[in-house]
Amino acid sequence: MPPDSLQPLTKSNSGGLEILFSNERKHTITLPARLDDAGQPTIAYLLGHLVDNLMKDDRKELFIMEDNVRPGILVLINDADWELEGEENYELQQGDNIVFVSTLHGG
Amino acid sequence: MPAKELSRPCMDCKEAETVFTVRKRQLCRPGKTQEVRPKILLPLSLGVSSSVLLSMVEAQIQHQLAKPYGKVFFDLHVLVIDPSSINPSNASIDDKYKVLLETFQSPAYTRLSIHDIFDYVPDMKEIIHEYAGSQFADDSSLSNKDRLSAFRASISTATSAADLDYVLLTRLVAAVAQKHGCKSVFWGDSDSRLAARALAGVSKGRGASMTWQVSDGMSPWGVRFEFPLRDLYKTELLQYASVCPELSDIVIPDAPLSDNVLTKNLSIDELMIRYVQNQGAKYPGIMSNVARTANKLESSCLEGGTSCALCGGPRGNVKGNTGVTATTQSGDSEGSQFCYGCMRSRPDLKC
Amino acid sequence: MAPTTCFNCKEARAVIIRPKNRHKLCRACFIEVFETEVHETITGTNLFFPGERIAIGASGGKDSTVLAAVLKTLNERYNYGLDLCLLSIDEGIRGYRDDSLETVKRNAKQYDMPLTIVGYGELYGWTMDQVVEQIGKKGNCTYCGVFRRQALDRGAARLDIQHVVTGHNADDVAETVMMNLLRGDLPRLSRGTSIVTASGGSDIKRSKPLKYAYEKEIVLYAHHRQLDYFTTECIYSPEAFRGSARTLVKDLEKIRPSSILDIVKSGEDMAALVPRDTSQDGKSCKTTAAAEEENTGGCGSQNGRTSGGEMAAMEKQLTENETAEAHETEIQLPQKGAKNTKNTVKSSKAVKSQTLGHCLNRNRPKTAIEVGIEDEEGSSTLMRQMERTQLTNS
Numbered sequence: 088m089p090p091d092s093l094q095p096l097t098k099s100n101s102g103g104l105e106i107l108f109s110n111e112r113k114h115t116i117t118l119p120a121r122l123d124d125a126g127q128p129t130i131a132y133l134l135g136h137l138v139d140n141l142m143k144d145d146r147k148e149l150f151i152m153e154d155n156v157r158p159g160i161l162v163l164i165n166d167a168d169w170e171l172e173g174e175e176n177y178e179l180q181q182g183d184n185i186v187f188v189s190t191l192h193g194g
Numbered sequence: 195m196p197a198k199e200l201s202r203p204c205m206d207c208k209e210a211e212t213v214f215t216v217r218k219r220q221l222c223r224p225g226k227t228q229e230v231r232p233k234i235l236l237p238l239s240l241g242v243s244s245s246v247l248l249s250m251v252e253a254q255i256q257h258q259l260a261k262p263y264g265k266v267f268f269d270l271h272v273l274v275i276d277p278s279s280i281n282p283s284n285a286s287i288d289d290k291y292k293v294l295l296e297t298f299q300s301p302a303y304t305r306l307s308i309h310d311i312f313d314y315v316p317d318m319k320e321i322i323h324e325y326a327g328s329q330f331a332d333d334s335s336l337s338n339k340d341r342l343s344a345f346r347a348s349i350s351t352a353t354s355a356a357d358l359d360y361v362l363l364t365r366l367v368a369a370v371a372q373k374h375g376c377k378s379v380f381w382g383d384s385d386s387r388l389a390a391r392a393l394a395g396v397s398k399g400r401g402a403s404m405t406w407q408v409s410d411g412m413s414p415w416g417v418r419f420e421f422p423l424r425d426l427y428k429t430e431l432l433q434y435a436s437v438c439p440e441l442s443d444i445v446i447p448d449a450p451l452s453d454n455v456l457t458k459n460l461s462i463d464e465l466m467i468r469y470v471q472n473q474g475a476k477y478p479g480i481m482s483n484v485a486r487t488a489n490k491l492e493s494s495c496l497e498g499g500t501s502c503a504l505c506g507g508p509r510g511n512v513k514g515n516t517g518v519t520a521t522t523q524s525g526d527s528e529g530s531q532f533c534y535g536c537m538r539s540r541p542d543l544k545c
Numbered sequence: 546m547a548p549t550t551c552f553n554c555k556e557a558r559a560v561i562i563r564p565k566n567r568h569k570l571c572r573a574c575f576i577e578v579f580e581t582e583v584h585e586t587i588t589g590t591n592l593f594f595p596g597e598r599i600a601i602g603a604s605g606g607k608d609s610t611v612l613a614a615v616l617k618t619l620n621e622r623y624n625y626g627l628d629l630c631l632l633s634i635d636e637g638i639r640g641y642r643d644d645s646l647e648t649v650k651r652n653a654k655q656y657d658m659p660l661t662i663v664g665y666g667e668l669y670g671w672t673m674d675q676v677v678e679q680i681g682k683k684g685n686c687t688y689c690g691v692f693r694r695q696a697l698d699r700g701a702a703r704l705d706i707q708h709v710v711t712g713h714n715a716d717d718v719a720e721t722v723m724m725n726l727l728r729g730d731l732p733r734l735s736r737g738t739s740i741v742t743a744s745g746g747s748d749i750k751r752s753k754p755l756k757y758a759y760e761k762e763i764v765l766y767a768h769h770r771q772l773d774y775f776t777t778e779c780i781y782s783p784e785a786f787r788g789s790a791r792t793l794v795k796d797l798e799k800i801r802p803s804s805i806l807d808i809v810k811s812g813e814d815m816a817a818l819v820p821r822d823t824s825q826d827g828k829s830c831k832t833t834a835a836a837e838e839e840n841t842g843g844c845g846s847q848n849g850r851t852s853g854g855e856m857a858a859m860e861k862q863l864t865e866n867e868t869a870e871a872h873e874t875e876i877q878l879p880q881k882g883a884k885n886t887k888n889t890v891k892s893s894k895a896v897k898s899q900t901l902g903h904c905l906n907r908n909r910p911k912t913a914i915e916v917g918i919e920d921e922e923g924s925s926t927l928m929r930q931m932e933r934t935q936l937t938n939s
Contacts, residue, residue, distance in 0.1 A: 155456075158796055161764060168765075171560070186768075392726065396811040397808055399811055401808075404818075457796050457800065460800060465797065477856055480863060487726055487730075488726070511813070511817075515817040538807060
């Protein structure tokens with residue numbers, strides 16, 4: 088893949104988070120394969136991208152806290168807990184499926 | 195035994211005939227008062243709170259002495275554990291210690307390093323060896339200091355490190371109190387510090403130890419732990435210290451809490467200190483209530499159980515606790531000589 | 546990064562890390578372990594007896610949906626012989642409860658369990674929409690919580706069922722422990738962690754079989770079994786958990802994931818250390834027992850969860866107690882320079898004066914001021930308020 092090509096991946100919300108993202112559960116996103124600093128985009132980069140481009144709700148703090156995912160929101164990378172994959176430093180791959188699940192809603 | 199009728203009972207012990215009259219006081223023998231005087235250990239961190247406590251106790255002593263036929267009801271022993279032995283980044287206290295000895299002359303003093311625990315608690319080497327397991331290669335040829343450093347270096351998280359430091363400090367203080375025959379330890383913790391300790395202790399699975407770590411009560415080592423500053427806010431202690439010129443060259447001021455620390459990198463103890471400080475600004479009543487609530491728990495319920503080789507807290511479930519957590523749901527503390535809380539801070543656990 | 550293999554079967558790819566022991570498990574092993582632990586909780590506490598009829602308090606949310614799914618699985622696997630049904634409360638909140646009830650109706654089909662719905666409207670003559678119309682959004686969760694507790698009982702009574710199970714999880718219990726410590730409520734501290742509680746005013750038993758299950762694992766269980774649950778926050782309490790003990794518990798989980806269960810363990814131990822006379826004091830009359838177990842706002846949406854507003858109310862209560870008690874701690878403040886003049890600073894704290902002298906006596910009685918929010922009485926007071934509202938309304 089040439090360095091300037093784009094990388095599609097899907098991201099979905101559940102557990103009530105979709106309310107922050109125009110009530111859409113599933114988004115397909117393309118990111119640059121290489122960033123300006125020549126690094127590959129990571130989950131941390133994705134978070135910034137989501138807040139800047141996709142989030143319609145201005146209550147950013149319901150999703151992001153301390154520049155990371157707010158405690159109580161689970162991140163699954165291809166169905167695996169992101170802790171198994173290096174959390175925010177995970178380098179995104181073509182076709183990855185990233186799921187954000189809130190545990191903060193009622194039971 | 196029926197009390198024997200005494201014609202001239204001793205004014206001090208009221209149990210024996212008067213033999214001597216010393217300055218109009220009728221005593222069975224001279225010097226007896228000194229022997230029965232309880233001894234109190236005051237661990238001094240040189241922080242504001244414990245320094246204020248020392249100043250208050252010293253004032254009490256002077257007050258007693260100033261009365262006609264003045265006598266002191268207790269002896270005071272001050273223990274200073276060198277802060278630089280706990281954290282090498284702490285400055286030397288040599289100058290402050292010198293001023294301390296000159297300022298408060300009546301107490302007896304002991305100055306130690308945290309690694310002196312190996313001398314005061316001879317079993318400690320075996321205990322930490324057993325506790326740390328394979329993660330810690332104990333080397334008996336090392337000095338106390340290097341041996342403790344190696345043990346502490348094997349602890350992987352900030353929470354466990356802070357937890358075990360507190361455990362070791364408490365053990366050392368209790369051992370010094372035992373060695374000097376002290377009946378009580380007077381801890382200089384303010385209400386906010388006790389509130390933070392209660393919340394942190396509960397969060398670390400050490401709820402059952404609150405009866406002596408936050409509450410006035412008998413510690414596992416036969417020495418009572420007392421917290422005379424329980425009802426005083428930190429701001430009040432600072433105010434007190436500010437008008438005690440004699441403390442100004444002794445007290446090490448608190449380092450301010452830094453703002454840019456990620457929550458996940460804090461220890462639970464630090465998180466709770468911050469929580470109590472932040473919430474305490476809005477809800478001071480709630481925060482000071484925490485320490486008082488913990489003080490109402492009954493330590494007598496703990497009697498009869500077996501205690502943890504490391505921290506002294508109860509092992510397994512407290513009698514009457516029918517919960518299944520400790521037994522079936524976290525099998526790792528079963529059959530061990532360590533308690534639930536200590537097992538959570540073990541070096542081989544990454545959480 | 547190479548995929549991690551499962552700690553249990555050593556074959557499949559691990560997809561979860563367990564908060565309580567950091568074990569890395571694959572999907573199948575995780576589901577199995579999760580179910581086995583709930584089974585151990587049930588058998589370890591003798592929670593059910595064969596042939597018992599159980600109503601599952603179902604809101605359509607993650608906790609009660611997982612509870613229903615797990616109980617159905619375990620009942621069949623271990624032959625509990627239970628007669629399970631779903632019991633839902635319709636608070637009458639358009640755009641929220643009507644949607645979530647659709648989820649419960651689907652669950653009833655999926656799990657092949659009969660469903661009963663009891664509505665605030667039919668029970669009290671007031672739906673929550675009407676309550677909010679009257680009193681506004683502020684404080685409405687308290688009304689809802691009080692109504693809900695009774696509604697579950699009435700629904701169970703209607704079905705002639707003696708045992709209602711709810712989806713309270715370990716996070717809820719941990720939060721309750723922290724809350725009771727903060728509010729200084731010893732009677733609740735002594736009961737809040739127990740798996741079974743008596744219900745208000747009736748002999749209906751309440752229990753929480755998921756009390757040792759992490760919220761995180763409940764969500765992951767629902768995710769990996771692809772359970773059908775409803776996820777929208779109640780429209781009347783969109784940010785109720787801000788600044789609450791819940792935030793603290795979530796921060797703790799971030800630092801040390803096991804801490805939620807560690808708090809439950811501490812809570813259970815401390816419950817056993819609460820002095821007898823306190824744990825059985827007069828306030829704990831039967832009608833209030835259930836109210837103690839769940840925090841205000843114990844609805845399907847804010848499952849036993851506390852709000853920032855509660856902290857403020859608590860602080861207010863404490864301040865009032867202070868004024869009433871009028872105890873003061875006196876600090877003798879030596880003045881700068883002049884050693885003989887004393888300046889007295891009085892601290893306004895609701896505590897018995899605790900001088901050093903007292904401490905030296907070592908016989909100092911333990912401070913025994915009862916503080917806490919009397920929302921055990923909340924039920925009748927609220928009812929009176931509702932009646933008043935109704936009168937002015939008519």
